Amino acid sequence: MQTRFAPDRLADAATRESEKILRTCVHCGFCTATCPTYLLLGDELDSPRGRIYLIKDMLEGGKPATPEVVKHIDRCLSCLSCMTTCPSGVHYMHLVDHARAHIQDTYVRPPADRRLRDLYARVLPHRGRFRAALMAARLGRPFGPLVARLPGFGARLAASLKLSPTRPLPKARYRPGDTIAATASPAGGGRRGRVAILTGCAQQVLRPTINEAAIRLLTAHGVEVVLPRGEGCCGALVHHMGREGEAHAAAKANIDAWTREIEGEGLDAILITTSGCGTTVKDYGFMLRQDPAYAEKAARVAALARDVTEYLATLELSAPLRTLKGPLAYHSACSMQHGQKITDLPKRLLKEAGFAVRDVPEGHICCGSAGTYNLLQPELADRLRDRKVANIAKLAPVAVAAGNIGCMTQIGIGTDIPVVHTVELLDWARGGPAPHGWDIPDALVTAPEADAPAPNPLAAALG
Structure with missing residues (x-):
């Protein structure tokens, strides 16, 4: 992509980096095939390529963000599926992060949107505040339909109530400093x-x-x-x-x-x-x-x-003592497969523990969690969750394994199938307790196959 940044604009390190990223884009459009919002909405501006054009125009001229730009950037999940698909190596993550910082600095959001975002920023990253908010949300869940009717951010606040736990929060055994x-x-x-x-x-x-x-x-x-x-x-x-x-x-x-x-x-x-x-x-x-x-x-x-x-994967793990009967669906979080490029490793560890692992169809498509996305864009997030849950149901699994709490929460509110963390299953297979909130029926528990793969073939090479 050709760019025309003035020299004074390139004096800024973030702009200089974004200009390099913009130049790597060749307009091929491969990213549109795997972008969740483009698949849902069919709008070019809700594809990575379209957003790149918007970001280029905004940054190149040093313009304040416009409502149109904000709308389409806000709809981006940052799932990074486009980075996996892109044949040119466009580092979209750094580009959209820069665009969001520019929006934060140059755009005045409507009061209701601004207050809600400030609320989430002040509460979610702080354990004590978040715990108190969840306790209040648990009491407020029955009033979700009424909250949704409030003007401004009612629908989005109701989405946070829907995502809140229905059972008491577990107490942490360990704390920082231990x-x-x-x-x-x-x-x-x-x-x-x-x-x-x-x-x-x-x-x-x-x-x-x-x-x-x-x-x-x-x-x-x-x-x-x-x-x-x-x-x-x-x-x-x-x-x-x-x-x-x-x-x-x-x-x-x-x-x-x-x-x-x-x-x-x-x-x-x-x-x-x-x-x-x-x-x-x-x-x-x-x-x-x-x-x-x-x-x-x-x-x-x-x-x-x-x-x-x-x-x-660098440890020689002990042999599993038990495993589950029936298929285990593996949901690869976007941040795992696209952000960190970790794809087969968690599945291999689960298979070595005796689980019958199955990939979720359309596994490259986001579940709609995406940090605060399901709080700020609940309608699109719900559509993506329903799509993910439908694909999981095709496998008829006894449980879903995932490596990200956001995905676990998002998928969990759309299905009765237990959604548990990969490491919880690996621990349970070797004698640990069942994953929190799941009373595993005896009928689902079985001994691993005698001819299961030997634990961790990388252990010897990695020492």
Whole structure:
């Protein structure tokens, strides 16, 4: 794509980066075939190619965002399916993030929209506030239809009530500042490794049992786990709302917390059990590349960041004790397959644990969760969820495995099929408790096949 940025515009580092990304686009349109909003709406401006044209025009002229630009950028899920499809390597993620920051700086949203976004930004990334909000939302669920009729943001506020849990929230066993020693050591004795796990924000409130399953699995295989004091939200929720300053502050707090551990006893990896967070933490080096105080530390942290399944693949996991009868549907979160390019690894770990894994049809299409998308764009999010749930139903699975709490929540409100985290199943297969909220019937439990694949064929090569 030809660009005509004035030299003074290119003096800005973010604009300079976006100009390079724009130049890689060749207008081929392959991205339209896998863009969820284009598939739903059929509007060129709701495709990556159309949004790229809008972003180019806005940034090239240094123009304030217009209502038309905001509408189509807001409809983007940031699912990044277009990046997987693109033959030219257009880094759409960095481009749309820059566009959202520009919108935040130059566009005055209608009062109701502004207040709702401010509310989510002030509540969701903070565990205590989020927990209190969910308790209030649980009481308010019966009034959802009435809330939906409120002028302004009633429909969107009602969407948040619908997404709130229907049962009491589980209490977290571990907190930042805790160190959990290995309960077993590999052959030859000694600690096998030392890792940090991101506690984060939403997942720690909605289902802390996911991290607890990961900790059990890791410590049982000789890995010490630390939850560094001072870490919290990864910054993704506000980052994708264009609130760059808040996102960078969250990133810096995590970087400081992890750097203390790296420079203390050391870390072999920083593990993340929510793939949406993983995509962002792995991008810290880019996000803070212009900050002289943090650029080097951010790059070091990003290099250590791993999805929990990536690290588990380096361990020689024990043989499974039990598995499930019937097919297990695997939902690959967009942030996992498109953002981090992790596709087969979680499925392989599940298969090695004896599960009969099946890919969800149209697995590359987003479920509609996408951070705060299902709160801010509930109509489109619901249509995508219904499409995803219909595709899951085709497999008639006994459960759905996923690696992202947002997807689990979004899909879970559309089906009675249990939706559980991959690491919860891997832990349960080796003797851990059932995933939170799922009383697994005895009729679904069976012993793994005797000729199941040997655990982790990468272990020997990776040591």
